[in-house]
Amino acid sequence: MLLKFLTALLLLSLMQCFEKHTDIPSYQERAEQLMKNTALIDGHNDMPWQLRKRVHNDLSAIDLKTWNVTHTNIEKLRAGLVGAQFWVAYVPCNAQNKDAVRHALEQIDVIKRMVQMFPEDFQLTTTADGITEAFHSGKIASLIGVEGGHGIDNSLGALRMFYELGVRYLTLTHVCNTPWADSSKVDAGSVKPGVNGLSDFGKANNSGIVMVNFYPNFISCNGTATLSQVADHLDHIRNVAGADHVGIGSDFDGFDRGPIGLEDVSKYPALIAELLQRNWSDNDIKKLLGLNFLRVFKKAEEVSRQLQKINMPSNYIIDQEKVQRPCRTFLGYPSAAFHHP
Template identity: 55%
Template sequence: MWASWWFWPLVAVCIADQFRDTAERIMQSTPVIDGHNDLPWQLLKLFNNQLQDPRANLTSLAHTHTNIPKLRAGFVGAQFWSAYTPCDTQNKDAVKRTLEQIDVIHRMCWLYPETFLCVTNSTGIRQAFREGKVASLVGVEGGHSIDSSLGVLRALYHLGMRYLTLTHSCNTPWADNWLVDTGVDEARSQGLSLFGQKQTGSLVMVNFYSDYVSCRAEANLSQVADHLDHIKKVAGAGAVGLGGDYDGVSRLPSGLKDVSKYPDLAAELLRRQWTEAEVKGVLADNLLRVFEAVEQASSHTQAPGEEPIPLGQLEASCRTSYGYSGAPSLHLQPGTLLASLALLVLCLCRL
């Protein structure tokens, strides 16, 4: 019995290695689809989007959560890159800034064709999986990026955008942001229209920001897994997805310091007796299911919405009024814009 003090720790290590080995085996055929990564924002801040600067080389980029070796080590097979611009661009140059961030995503694919494949649909994601590349898609972070214009929304769609978050940390003329709930910001739209209410069959993509995970500056991988467990309990394993927010947050849980650590999270789920099918769902299959369902339901035959949001609902300090003076009555309500968003964007929260 005296030898048991070292025996059980050794067993625990062996079991941990077994879960990690199983996770890597699963991820070789079902790599991660991550719903949110802000590497393009870092490329703007650090290099003003000059990707040919030797320091910006994505094979050796330092001091970021994301580079090509880390993506490979993390078995990341598809990434929604965030085209993000801060809220202080609203009513100013938000559209220009968003276009520049979409451009830098496209240039990443052009500069590193052996690694990135820019795609716009689920078929493209599966193609990238087969070719061993990282499927690269565009997500736009914050409704302020479209400047309350359906025309801008449609243009961004044609440039490859496949989701738009309704708000970031500022209200738009048609949706309130999360700070309203904290009392820091005032409600303008009283939340959302009926379009904003939750329905079954959608996906919750878990953010890794430590403050969101634990309500403190420190968090750990186990607490992230607790969130996944909770979503599974409430909505089912098919509702769980990943949206790490790497390179968009300042604090990350221990054990998930960069994109290379996804296998450790998959191993933790296996340790918690998630089935292999459930883990594959979290990694990729749940998102592909939702994405494919949206593609099947989307209609590109319906005439586009044309009536603009009333000029009086927009802040006009840096805005011209072309088109408004000669137009008939304009009574577009916020709910109309939101309904149009549902029709025009392959929103990942769709059934």
């Protein structure tokens, strides 16, 4: 009889202990709550390139809500609590000095049409404040970036027109050199250096962020990687550069298979939960999710406003000898390049 009593007392104590701790959220629950309050801003998604490759940008050929041959669809974006997405107008390197500008324009076009087709889910924006506004209204803020500096065909005029179309970043290179910046293949030794980093034309100063790419070869130096290894990269950047200088630029749909546990855009809460387990503070998580990006974006907007006060846009021209190709014409170009005054 005493044994039964003690057993019942033990069970009661365990139940009371369990009840006291059931209100403690799991790492996953904490991650989701943080992501509902602070927009996760992904700086790089190649879904537009998948649209070009698979359906030649014919949006009527698929249902983007459920299209399941890619890392990205609307259902997955919602499940992953993505708050803002830079959609990338990717220009392949074999278009350099040929029809790169046309490729970029067509990809900008498909991004805009995609956003317009799903106004209940997407909201096109070009500003930091626009990201916050879209997020608070329950939309996925959608921004445009161009991947590959060769996409402007060495023309500041083309770059200015891209800005007018809503483009808000241009990667300096992809996997090919431009006359003003060297690509990563120079570091790998597979391409000869052109300007040994950046030319004077290619340089700008900032206190920006490193937005981590999820491509398995970048994460683990082989064909497979894990969510934990992605977290290792985030840890490393935070340790070396500080929590103010880390962000996310996944490159989803720019590679075949994502890291194990981080296979597509629906898995973001699992990554944030992993960082919480590694004792990242809520404040550092918020910086990673989007506060760092918003800080840098607002600074870029400030510089833009200052530059736009200058009445005369830059007429800097790359030396035509550095870009001479049989597919190019140089109508109106001087025999020698202009330089900054």
